[in-house]
Amino acid sequence: MSIGIKGKWIIAYDGKEHRLLRDGVLVTEGKRIKYVGKKYSGKVDRWIDASRHVVSPGFICTHTHASSAPKDKSFIDDTGAKSLYMSSLGENLTALGRSINPEDYHVFAKYSMAELLRSGCTTMVEIGMVGTLGAETTVKYIGEMMMRAVEGVGISDGRWRRSQAANFQTVWGEPEDGLKRLDKAEEFVKKYDGELDGRLIAALYPSTVDQVSEGLQRAVREKADELKVPVSIHAAQWVVEFQNMIRMYKMTPVEFLKHTGLLGPDLIIGHGWATAGHPLLAYPEVGGSDLQILAESGATVSHDPLVFLKRGNKMHSHTKYLNAGVNVSIGCDTSPQDMLNEMRMASYVTKLADWSCFSGTAAEVYTSATIGGAKGIGRDDLGRLAEGCLADIAVIDMQTINNVPCRDPVKNLVNCATRADVMYVIVNGEVVVEEGKLLTIDEATLVEDVQRTTEAVWDRIKDNHYQNLESDEVSPQSFKPWEE
Ligand SMILES: [Zn+2]
Structure with a gap:
């Protein structure tokens, strides 16, 4: 199958960086891009008219929890735990997570992929589906939804324990249990890496910097070097973790990752904002700069702004890191x-973090969402539109109520566009979203299933909250109910 796209604008890659190609043509052949340029005289099986659109590489989301994230919607907004520095981790998210029944993970996973695809995202680094659905079902759903996914088995040998008084600490388990998890992770890599016509990219997922011991982090590093797969870990993700790391190891989370050797060009750190010098941590750069350590290592920081914005916090800053x-x-x-x-x-x-209009430019964040993500997963054939790269493409209408007037489609993508403007999404050379409609699942049924499923999750919160609070007590409705 070959597809030709005639675009008003194409964000084309010149071998070094994105360029804006006016009135260009992109041609796919099978799962790869065959041509990007001004004129194409060959034949294709199908033409897509993108004469009012921007043709963009599909976005790469480097941190998602597909089988559980939908539970957050309509709930964690405007909430947080004061004793945990406004985080929802360890309290509200724990109560919500425990209220999910095993069958709920299925509908959440499909919905998450639908949400991502509809926003022009073609690759996700997904953490949690294998643990909640099992390897086989995870791969099956990714196959059916037609996404590209980085997947792996969660690895840890510690867990968090929270007392009633909100003292939050790591409790270590048996080292052998962690190594057994690593064996399972290796099995997954060997069985599934490259499946789904290359859409399945296997990875190693040590869970969090404070739930994976020094010994296990060293073992993961060795295994990653041997298997040559991407690695992702949660680190520098909240104040409590940062303080616990200082108390346990006299090192910042970043310093500890360097110490264990886990830090390297194959590592994606979610979320990586809690670095020495961050204003919320009140911890100066006494032993050197965390940013310098990160830069020298070649590791990737997954900036996931929304979840922290909701807690009143932010990375300092995307531009400063770059x-x-x-x-x-x-x-x-x-x-x-x-x-x-x-x-x-x-x-x-x-x-806002830099008090500067020159920071966080559209070009910077767009490049992070494409080339930055591809680099994180060690791929130079994703996140860009160039001959020979994989045909993962989003076509977004720029002549809509959101996007007119358009002079600079990258600025409008970052500042104005919504999912409703995403007209076509192509993954591995196959059309997955057509005229704004997802072809791989019935959206109307999915929407009903998600609503019903999540209402039941909210109803179960009382049984799973550490103070047995009802959902309306944990996350009050915005307005009181009408009374007659
Ligand atoms: Zn996460």
């Missing part, structure tokens, strides 16, 4: 899982 030489990508983490929205948040929050 200027320090750190590779920065973008992920959604929470709901809504919408890469257009996430790029917008990344841009605005960076301007």
Whole structure:
């Protein structure tokens, strides 16, 4: 199958960086891009008219929890735990997570992929589906939804324990249990890497910097070097973790990752904002700069702005990290899982963090959401439109109520576009979204299923909250109910 797209604008890659190609043509052949340029005289099986659109590489979301993130929507907004520095981790998210029944993960996983695809996202670094659905079902659903996904088995040998008084600490388990998890992770890599015609990219997922011991982090590093697959870990993601790391190891999370050797060019750190010098941490750069360590290592920081914005916090800052030489990508983490929205948040929050209109530019966040993410997963054939690259493409209408007038489609993508403007999404050379409609699932049924499923989750919160609070007590409705 070959597809030709005639675009008003094409964000084309010149081998070094994105370029704006006016009135261009892109041609796919099978799962790869065959041609990007001004004129194409050959035949194709199908032409897509993108004469009012921008043709963009599909976005790469480098941090998502597909089988559980939808539970956050309509709930975690305007909430947080004061004793945990406004985080929802360890309290509200724990109560919500425990209220999910095993069958709920199925509908959430499909919905998350639908949300992402509809926002022009073609690749997700997904954490959690294998643990909640099992390997086989995970791969089956990714296959059916037609996404490209980085997947792996969660690895840890510690867990968090929270007392009633909100003392939050790591409790270590048996080292052998962690190594057994690593064996399972290796099995997954060997069985599934490259499946789904290359759409399945296997990875190693040590869970969090404070739930994976020093020994296990070293073992993961060895295994990653042997298997040559991407690695992702949660680190520098909240104040409590940062303080616990200082108390346990006298090192910042970033320093500890360097110490264990896990830090390297194959590592994606979600979320990586809790670095020495961040204003919320009140911890100066006494032992050197975390950003410098990150830059020298070649690791990627997944900037996932929305979830932290909701807690009143932000990375300091996307632009500062880039200027320090750190590779920065973008992920959604929470709901809504919408890469257009996430790029917008990344841009605005960076301007605020730096008090500067020159920070968080559209070019910076767009590059992070494409080339930055591809670099994170070690791929130079994704996140860009060039001959020989994989045909993962989003075609977005620029002549809509959101996007007119359009002079600079990258600025409008970051500042104005919504999912409703995403007309075509192509993954591995196959059309997955056509005229704004997802072809791989019935959206109307999916929407009903998600609403019903999540209402039941909210009803179960009382049984799973550490103080047995009702959902309306944990997350009050915005307005009181009408009374007659
Ligand atoms: Zn996460």
